[in-house]
Amino acid sequence: MNTFAALYPLLSIVVGALVVLLLEVFLKRKNRDYLAFISILFLLNAGRECIRVWNQGYTYFDGNLQLDNLALLLCLILTLATLLVILISMKYLRLQNVNFGEYYALLLFALSGMIIMVSSTDLLIIFLGLEVLSMSSYALAGLKIEDVRSTEAAVKYFLLGSFASAFLVFGLAFLYGAAHSLDIPAIVNFFRADTSLSLMALAGLGFVIIGFGFKIAWVPFHMWTPDVYEGSPTPVTAFFSVGPKVVGFAVLIRLFQLYWSESLNSQIVSSSLWVIAVLTMVAGNLLALRQRNVKRILAYSSIAHAGYLLVALLAEDNSGLVFYLFVYLFMNIGAFTAVIALSKKGTEYLDLENYKGIGFRYPWIGATLSVFLFSLAGFPPTGGFLAKFYIFASAVHEGFIWLVIIGVLASLISVYYYLRIVVYMYMHTATNDIEIDAYNPALFLVLFLCLYGVLQMGIFPGNVLIIIKQAVASLPIF
Amino acid sequence: MELFLFILLSILCIGAVLGMIIVNNQAYSALFLVLAFSCTAGLFALLDAPFIAVVQIIIYAGAILVLFIFVIMMVDIKEGLTPEKKKWTMALACILAVVLLIELLVALKSALSPMATSVSGQAGNASEIGHLLFTKYLYPFEITSVLIIAAMVGAIVLVKKKDSE
Incomplete structure (x- = not known):
């Protein structure tokens, strides 16, 4: 149904960003927390609108904006991620002296870009949404103006991100030249009808994959990830590690859902993605072994997880992929929340040495961080185990035996560096005094919510799976 | 004229x-x-x-x-540039210029052939583009405004002086 109501979730976010920008002028510096609460109100409203139009299939702008169930579910996931990130930012921003009111506006703008991306099938609009997301991200990465590493992160992200955007546009131009349309259904139909292997279309698709591969951080395009994740303010890192991955895979789900076939171009793309998946899983996990900075460890771990997600994409397991994204949201934001909790004014404790004895000194942080790390490594009964299990099972079913063997071996490697943090927390005696004062009710709430999410999806995944199945069922829209 | x-x-x-x-x-x-x-x-x-x-x-x-x-x-x-480097850049520039010349000649040849199609007169028409912008491409147009605001806010945040506590 073509109705203005389809615009409500997006409108709520954009209006929220503008209201925050306006109010920032009138608020005193110590009252900036109100901006966070206002943003949360608008986020909750957007979430409510998403739930209200579930199963309605609203569209607007001649179908350029499509709120099918998958788009709605992903909007909800992204809104939830942003909400958690805002909750963990409030205290952090004050302690680390990055207390800008614009921070919340930029987060909301980034979220609006992501919602634009997941709710359209037109690659032109998806590209514009990606640019909205990227522009806000570049600024967010550099917010710690006094910290050289943060500025380095912003510059690096900006330069490499612009390159990736250029690749994407280049690819879109080729695809338009070949398929005479940028609408995903038209492009996929073109590829399915194309028996003679059109080089132009294939090159275009390749460039588009490279552009998204950069945002998702697949291995040949991952160089920026550790530095940007390390330099950015930690809540922003949590946001980067979840948001762009979710939207990148959402677009790829739409692009590839009916694409795989016996034709030559499909074989070529499938085998190159196979290679990328192997590289991403192996290199991400191997490089993480050498790191001693917790943020860098989590950065490499997020690269490795992008590899597992790619396995799901190759195995056409869309519901498994969305489930993995859902679990990944909780465990990754949870882990970053614990890292944020271990900080005091002007200092963050990021080196492994600082984690000695934390488990006994701060039992809550230690215990929850351990659960999130176990989940990231894929131990039962956490959500991380089930997510990996579903993906690898469907990959075996589709005949990707070697891919699964490599994936399982890679996740065995990952156990070492995840558990090393746990070992440092519980099996070393504390050598230095760690004072923390970042522990506040909002962080506690987020830790609890993430813990609940990880365990709920590890033990009783049924309800979530039903919703995801409904969402994915709305997928073949052409 | x-x-x-x-x-x-x-x-x-x-x-x-x-x-x-x-x-x-x-x-x-x-x-x-x-x-x-x-x-x-x-x-x-x-x-x-x-x-x-x-x-x-x-x-x-x-x-x-x-x-x-x-x-x-x-x-x-x-x-x-140092003279050493200048020699290299000159050589590279000459090669690239020749490649570009050949490319342009090939393009010109196909453009002048009787089979070539010419773009219709509407293509560069401002009112036609404006009409499309506000009908078919309204959504991308609106997104662009959000993009520009986000870029502007981001740029201002990064360069503005920190106000004191």
């Missing part, structure tokens, strides 16, 4: 590009580039493409040139 304008603009354009290469001062080079872009815009206008002509001036002669001049002011390269 048209032929006269064409020849005038072409000579001016080629002269401006030559001046851009020969002049030693980078700021003058950038200004010569403005002249070259403006002449190209004039050539587009002669080809009945007013929209592309205006865009050429706004984007190339306006936005991109401002960017160039900013970079020239910030980087401030006093001495040019």
